Amino acid sequence: MPDHLESESRKLLRRLRDTLAEKGEGQERLDRITHLIADSMGTQVCSIYLFRDEDTLELCATEGLNAEAVHKTRMRVGEGLVGRVALSAQAVNTGNAPSEKGFRYMPETGEEIYSSFLGVPIQRLGERLGVLVVQSKDAREFSEDEVYALEVVAMVLAEMTELGAFVGDEAAMSALHQRSVLLRGGSAQEGTASGRVWLHEPRVVITNPVADDPQQERERLEAAIDDLRVSVDDMLSTASTGDSEQVQVLEAYRMFANSRGWKRRMLEDIDRGLSAEAAVEKEQSLARARLQTVPDAYLRERLQDLDDLSNRLLRILTGQGHETGAEMPKNPILVARNIGPGELLSYGRKLKGIVLEEGSVGSHAAIVARAWAIPLVIHAERITTEALNGDHILVDGDQGIVHLRPEDTVAAAFRDKMAMQAKAQERYASIRDKEATTRDGTTIALHMNAGLMADLPSLDSSGAKGVGLFRTELQFLVRNKVPRRDELAALYAKVLDASAGKRVAFRTLDIGSDKVLPYMKPQDEPNPALGWRAIRVGLDKPGVMRMQLQALIRAAAGRDLTVMFPFVAQMEEFIEARTNLLDMCDHEQRMGRPVPETLEVGAMLETPSLAFAPKQFFQMVDFISIGGNDLKQFFFAADRENERVRRRYDTLNVSFLTFLRQIVDRCNECGTAVSFCGEDAGRTVEAVCFAAMGLRTLSMRPASIGPVKHMLRHTDLAEARAVIDKACEEGAQSVRPAVMEWMRSNGWAV
Template sequence: MITLSGKSVFGGIAIGKISFYKRNEITIKRSRIEDTDAEIRRFEEAKAQALAELQQLHDKAVDDVGEANAMIFEIHQMMLEDLDYVESIVNMITTQEVNAEYAVGTTADNFAAMFAAMDDAYMQGRAADVKDVSERLIKVLSNSDHGAIEMKEPVIVAADDLVPSETVQLDKEKVLAFVTMYGSSNSHTAILARTMNIPAVIGLGEDLKQEYDGKLAVVDGMDGVIYIDPDARTMEAMQKKQREDLEKKELLEQLKGKENVTKSGQKVNVYANIGNLSDVGAVLKNDAGGIGLFRSEFLYLESETFPTEEQQFKVYKQVAENMAGKRVIIRTLDIGADKQAEYFGLDKEENPALGYRAIRICLTRPEIFKTQLRALYRASAYGQIAIMFPMIISVDEVKKIKEMIQVVQEELTEEGVDFRKDVEIGVMIETPAAVMVSHELAKEVDFFSVGTNDLTQYTLAIDRQNQKLEPFYDAHHPAVLSMIRIAAENAHREGKWIGICGELAADLSLTGTFLEMGIDELSVAPGMILPLRKTVRECE
């Protein structure tokens, strides 16, 4: 028996044979081109064909995994038409007189390296998307077939990593689990696994070898372990664990459509946190009551320049429409600290967590903020969008935000653009200062949302990125819980509601405590919706 350990991205037990995804590798050779204009035309024709293929994949994905998850192929189409990407390829063909395949491959490497170097995990995952789009272009240019996997029976799909165009071509009914050598929790493989609710283990490294193809294996998605050629004792233990897990999931499935209400009748909204459009499918699949945190900064982090109002509008509109009237709380951009976008031109700071970030950027660079607010209010006509603002420390900040909202609303009215005038606005409670003035903040806004990750960091004066401080980091610290209680009391005193969207919302050991505080909404990862609902319904 061989045991491999990696990182779990979705729990559960899968038992079956391993099947490696077989990819047709292409060797790119640099060739000198005499007629660069003809080569650019060849590139443009290949791009048009690749766009058509992506549209076909989008249509297939809509049937397989829903509109929200199919959106990745719309994003891939946008990448193919991205001006910076296209200009880089065309300029290389023109100035270096090289073949299109080489220009595309080099551009892909440069862009992928840029994404991979970013601190944000979501943006690191986009490096694979650039590679995927570019490989499609190269295969069209070289008249090569795409990779495939023969699935005559349900299998454990293994690969170095899988990109969207590969996963969408898999027969979803025959995928028992995903296991990959590389990838991140924000990779498309991980997102798809969470949407499909199947076990997935990533980051197995070079230990996951091609020679295991066809071997019987057990994937323990709960502990992030794979057993290849398991012995009888391990197989028996894993089969028992699988039965118990399936029983739990069946019981949780029965909770779909049920209220989030305690035995005594106290109700709480259970919403989902998402980081991008492709997570919306998992939100709907897991029966979330709404979206409690949509991290809008992904729009900025995946762009080479400031996203336009129109680009942002399309994304917010799509999410609002997909949620079909359910509340969608969108957090305005939280750039800074560990989330850097080079084109913002931010200075290097000694202590970025306490520096120039989030609302501080918005209020000092109003042209950026105003563009986002216009897009948000335009999208509000298509669903129940609410807006919340991060890193608030004072009432003055909120008043300045409201002044800018007033300007935006007046402009849209003059332009004859539809928008909802009753859009809820809220602030994130993630600094001790916000807690201490929460009685005043509550008079200015419609709701609070507690960001427990930063609130814990700032309350305990502990950098949550510093692994050496883990022994001192206590998310259950009485001071942190007292901060949340104070904010809840002050919100309710003014007749406003309060939610929690940080990691603590998914801590089932604290659910009872939060309900006792009167927390009105808990927002968690999509896969935690039903377990949280179960815990709520078991509370007195």
């Protein structure tokens, strides 16, 4: 690029920075900017459109269009050329705008006389903030250099928008990241927590997007890249004694850290007027944009590596983030865009709660949060942008609500709620060693769900009768390769030791859907929840299944063993899996090793089809565990990861309860033990209804055992059954209102 053009680019950015530094209202700044850009680029029009909400753009400033249209002209994302830029996050450059597909004529702006159009997105790391447009009367396409210049200006505007340069006066600017914010997400794990924000990937704030001294910025970038390379080499040397998979990942990581092309592009950005930080972020934004469109899984992983390296480089340049030695607060609430199981487990049990921008109710994070009995809120949009390390934060996992930097009145009300919950837990502790026997003499066995060794102390503290579900996939998910049989056998033996003779139902490997092993190639499936998962993977990969079954047999070492297979859809699948288990027992016995004293082999009923299996299946299986989470989503054809539909369908819907009753009747007919396992079992109203339907074993998270036991001990199941039957006879869609009214009439808090 010729020197005179580079200096013009730097000149424009300096003028922009100086304009932004001038005092004044937000509108004044926007007006000065549009005038500056139009003047510098030699165009008759420059306009800035910002998002009013996630679907609507508003004309917020213009040089050249009718001033009366400002704050009046609005358009939907995808509408007109401006909306097209916002939708695609790509520049639109045309010499004949009216002839372009999707062109929308806005008479109030007076733009019909302008033929040329160049629009670029105002965005920061994939977050859409608006659109920057220049227009001119002469019919021509803008040059590559002009497109680049406008993109750089848009990037600087995005940074300044993030810093609050357009929110109004100085007082409003200083209030950014200080005001109270209420965020509504989804509940993935119930509970409440008050603490301080700990960002998994601290947000880097760039306050100097424009370079004063390009040579100095080049030197800063060079020094930061050298530091980055040293840190990656240190990681590699530490991992050199570990497994080869980890070394291979870090080798690819180091390759990017030493990439000449990556460094060259950032140096070119500095030469055009950006600071070192802004140059890094510009390349990071491009990598993230490519990440969204690359279909190849390997390339996506490599682009993810580049994204992570950019974050590290930004933290080195700015001195922000964990690398500066910042200490985790005493009551940390983890805030992240998303997080894997290994990263989450590395925090240990110090966390008081988790808030994610993404995530799902069946994710690894949700599994760990349930195991740790801490609240988890998912789909909390913009939390990583709004929150700063150390911010006071309140997490309401019951409602899926987050209060960031709450006002005193909100914090006081939240403290009262937590105090009431703590008082209730004290009351439940007094009945820990008592049976969950109803007023009419029926005893319900309450078991707990687990997946980590750290869960096992809850067996005694919660009063659980046993472990109704021990998830075995976490030990596979946190490693870079398949765990060894001896490692698994040792872990399972510790679980049985810790249970002190109480029953533990080991669920075999349940992967697929949203639980993908890092060392297993993801399957390109249109609907993974209905695809290659759980027992289907085990039967197609018999070596892995047999290895796990052998580890369970060796862990039992002559003790009782309970195994159940997940996601069984038809009898033949259970027969094949059961045969594998019995064959492994025979093999171990021939090898002179002890086999389980008693062996229970069960199936999880998570698909409606299994409820209609032949009678021989119910006679063959030792027990049935109804997997409520999956069964409900397939019964109602409502994806439990889809917030729009998952809450539409009630567990206490008459159709679903009738279906559960049919399953219980089939099991009773064949003398087969049956239990209900899932989140709904841990909710008091649902638990009472399940018991009234004939279920005598419920499995739930440990924290739910106290409340459920307390409610059951006050319940007459015959009365509950009569209330349910009456609601059904009267044509109710759900029995919930009737059951809750009956409970309130008895003076019970629900």
